[in-house]
Amino acid sequence: MAKDKIFNLINKEERRQKNKIGLIPSENNISPEVAKALGSVLTNKYAEGYPGARYYEGNQVIDEIEIEAQDRLKKLFDVPFVNVQPYSGSPANSAIEFALLENGDTIMGLELASGGHLTHGHPRVTFSGRFFHSVQYGVGEDGRINFTRLRQLARQYKPKLIIAGNTAYPFELDFAQFAQIADEVGAYLLADISHVTGLIVAGVHPSPIPYAHVVMSTTHKTFRGPRGAFILVTDKGLEKDPKLPSKIRKAVFPALQGGPHNATTAAIAIAASEAMTPAYKKYGRQIKKNAAVLAESLQKQGLKLVGDGTQTHLMLVDYTPIAPGMGGLIARALDTAGIYANKNTVPGEQGSPVYPSGLRLGTPLVTTRGMGEREMKQIALWIKQVSEHTIEKYPLPTDLEQRKYFVERYYKEMLDDEFLRQTEKDVKALAKTFPLFAPQWRLQESET
Numbered sequence: 001m002a003k004d005k006i007f008n009l010i011n012k013e014e015r016r017q018k019n020k021i022g023l024i025p026s027e028n029n030i031s032p033e034v035a036k037a038l039g040s041v042l043t044n045k046y047a048e049g050y051p052g053a054r055y056y057e058g059n060q061v062i063d064e065i066e067i068e069a070q071d072r073l074k075k076l077f078d079v080p081f082v083n084v085q086p087y088s089g090s091p092a093n094s095a096i097e098f099a100l101l102e103n104g105d106t107i108m109g110l111e112l113a114s115g116g117h118l119t120h121g122h123p124r125v126t127f128s129g130r131f132f133h134s135v136q137y138g139v140g141e142d143g144r145i146n147f148t149r150l151r152q153l154a155r156q157y158k159p160k161l162i163i164a165g166n167t168a169y170p171f172e173l174d175f176a177q178f179a180q181i182a183d184e185v186g187a188y189l190l191a192d193i194s195h196v197t198g199l200i201v202a203g204v205h206p207s208p209i210p211y212a213h214v215v216m217s218t219t220h221k222t223f224r225g226p227r228g229a230f231i232l233v234t235d236k237g238l239e240k241d242p243k244l245p246s247k248i249r250k251a252v253f254p255a256l257q258g259g260p261h262n263a264t265t266a267a268i269a270i271a272a273s274e275a276m277t278p279a280y281k282k283y284g285r286q287i288k289k290n291a292a293v294l295a296e297s298l299q300k301q302g303l304k305l306v307g308d309g310t311q312t313h314l315m316l317v318d319y320t321p322i323a324p325g326m327g328g329l330i331a332r333a334l335d336t337a338g339i340y341a342n343k344n345t346v347p348g349e350q351g352s353p354v355y356p357s358g359l360r361l362g363t364p365l366v367t368t369r370g371m372g373e374r375e376m377k378q379i380a381l382w383i384k385q386v387s388e389h390t391i392e393k394y395p396l397p398t399d400l401e402q403r404k405y406f407v408e409r410y411y412k413e414m415l416d417d418e419f420l421r422q423t424e425k426d427v428k429a430l431a432k433t434f435p436l437f438a439p440q441w442r443l444q445e446s447e448t
């Protein structure tokens with residue numbers, strides 16, 4: 001049988017990942033152990049329901065795996081209830097909203113333009129923004145969440161759910177302040193820690209466990225597991241509403257999902273045991289150190305950062321003073337030069353969502369590969385050089401009609417741009433010396 005073309009494409013993607021430097025803060029690389037569980041026979045089995053209460057026979061082993069995954073996460077976060085079945089972060093947030101709210105109830109989340117997530121009540125185009133009354137809070141001029149305004153809005157609108165979570169917000173989430181406000185107005189507090197789980201486990205970001213009623217995390221970002229999510233109910237959550245676990249179980253299945261992805265469940269269990277090791281704590285600390293060095297080096301190179309820096313794994317370069325609207329062109333030029341990140345709006349955006357002025361950068365993936373502070377300084381230099389080159393050679397037309405035409409033309413021209421080509425060679429020379437998953441983060445024999 002001829003080899004399926006898809007395997008060639010998988011090899012091609014592997015080469016791309018090895019030869020380039022990934023700075024998308026929501027991406028990470030999995031360990032060979034997590035990969036093994038994902039590619040296992042567990043995919044073959046249907047297991048609608050929960051351990052001990054399945055709709056299909058033959059789930060003796062799947063039950064053991066799901067219980068083990070739950071137990072590991074309960075231990076890791078010291079919580080009484082865990083659900084590991086959500087297919088990913090967005091379905092998990094929808095399940096929590098479905099469990100806690102009625103159609104039309106008021107929810108409050110961080111607006112997208114200030115670094116929030118679509119599932120936190122973004123208006124019109126999302127489930128959370130259309131089926132609930134969404135009141136969004138934002139950041140102040142310092143780029144940090146404006147808690148005075150948040151409190152005013154909460155008192156005025158009396159939300160049933162407040163969401164503390166971030167996708168493109170570089171500062172710590174102050175869960176204690178969120179809890180004060182939520183408790184004052186009787187709201188549930190959901191901490192969506194998708195981005196910062198790894199930092200929390202490593203002890204370099206505040207934990208939401210004493211403050212939130214429900215916690216959600218994707219498992220593929222700093223947690224460094226498969227694409228999936230888990231939902232936790234805390235002791236505080238149980239105290240407020242003893243029915244929370246059963247409401248969440250029913251919302252995940254049967255309300256919104258069918259059979260769980262058992263291979264993912266097993267891979268989550270493995271990622272959880274990796275997260276319990278001292279090596280993982282070191283990993284979390286190194287993500288943050290690398291982010292601090294990258295941020296400082298970018299600033300030394302003269303680039304502006306939203307809020308003047310970072311307290312987490314991510315940062316946003318703000319090109320507004322030198323090249324408003326050029327985040328996308330710079331992101332494309334960087335990708336051509338072997339460094340991939342993503343364009344992003346910045347607070348008070350002067351461009352548009354299509355032509356935003358920011359670039360979002362994060363260090364979880366490069367840290368997994370074993371890169372350290374020296375590499376961060378080199379990467380900052382490349383980012384500065386490529387930014388300057390792009391701004392000079394491929395300026396975004398101010399005329400809106402001409403924009404699309406020029407941007408498409410520039411994208412083609414970039415492919416033959418000598419400076420970008422040379423940078424790509426230099427980036428590759430560095431990147432290929434780092435494995436996708438550094439050996440120091442692997443589980444040791446004694447830990448399995």
Ligand SMILES: Cc1ncc(COP(=O)(O)O)c(C=O)c1O
Pocket residue numbers: 026088089090091093117119165166167192193194195218228
């Ligand atoms: C804070 C936050 N919540 C939820 C999600 C959604 O996760 P997924 O892409 O797995 O649906 C994301 C993903 O970017 C996120 O950043």
